Amino acid sequence: MTTLLEQRLTDHRIKPTAMRLLVLEYLLSRQSALGLSDIEKAMAPADRITIYRTLKTFEQNGLVHLIDDGTGVHKYALCDNCDPAEHHDTHVHFYCTVCKETYCLPDTKIPDIGLPAGFILSEMNLIVKGHCDKCRL
Amino acid sequence: MTTLLEQRLTDHRIKPTAMRLLVLEYLLSRQSALGLSDIEKAMAPADRITIYRTLKTFEQNGLVHLIDDGTGVHKYALCDNCDPAEHHDTHVHFYCTVCKETYCLPDTKIPDIGLPAGFILSEMNLIVKGHCDKCRL
């Protein structure tokens, strides 16, 4: 018998090991994007490197996407509707300067940009900073 | 007698030292955004830390702006029309995945984004990746 968690991994051709199930479960339990250190703390005393490679595997198989939120730390968040093979998460990410959480805004698409002549676009990253709804004054 | 380079520094309340003039001159000679290591190589054997602090001074005085182009390395570029006191360079930056250069697109503004209810915007960073006009096939 396979659980839903296991299913989610195998759907992305990821073998469901104990560590991977734990990391996936933790990602599901949180709604914001997490850094390696965040996950490491929650998984203590599991090995940092193993978690790192777990996330890398997830990322390469279209289960999570890697976010550069401008803090200099890589953040990981579950993909909503990416192909198992290819990412297409062109949504905006929001960094709250109060609670320091990074959120995906899956419904906010990046608008088209007019580039100068001769420039060819392959990807875009838009990160918005401010106060999130929970941290409003 | 003061040169144009000196003038540009003093306009931003920066004392024109030899190092600062050299760094400013180099920034002017290049049209793309540069990382600390780029500048360090060009200034060799000048001290890396001194250049770092020179750029920090420039940044704090509105002469250059700091760019996060997603490579994980800070890039610096001369401000076009920022106040000496306050930056307002809300333009898009372009990272060419071929030549690895980062360009300011001063005429391409970041469009307004509709945020979810309760989210308050304070700043935005949009970085576009692709091929620049020189690296087109």
Add this chain to the structure above:
DNA sequence: AAAATATTTGCAATGCAATTGCATTTTTAT
């Protein structure tokens, strides 16, 4: 002009996060 003060510079050192090498353990295939 000399002394006192402030600023700039250069070296050493630290800190933090990403990443790789390699040996060990575990899983999968023959």
Add this chain to the structure above:
DNA sequence: ATAAAAATGCAATTGCATTGCAAATATTTT
């Protein structure tokens, strides 16, 4: 059961930003 492949854990490295502190330089005051 044995061989091959994959996953794990530890140690170590790398790269970059950043700070502390002392020496050098420039500025101000007496």
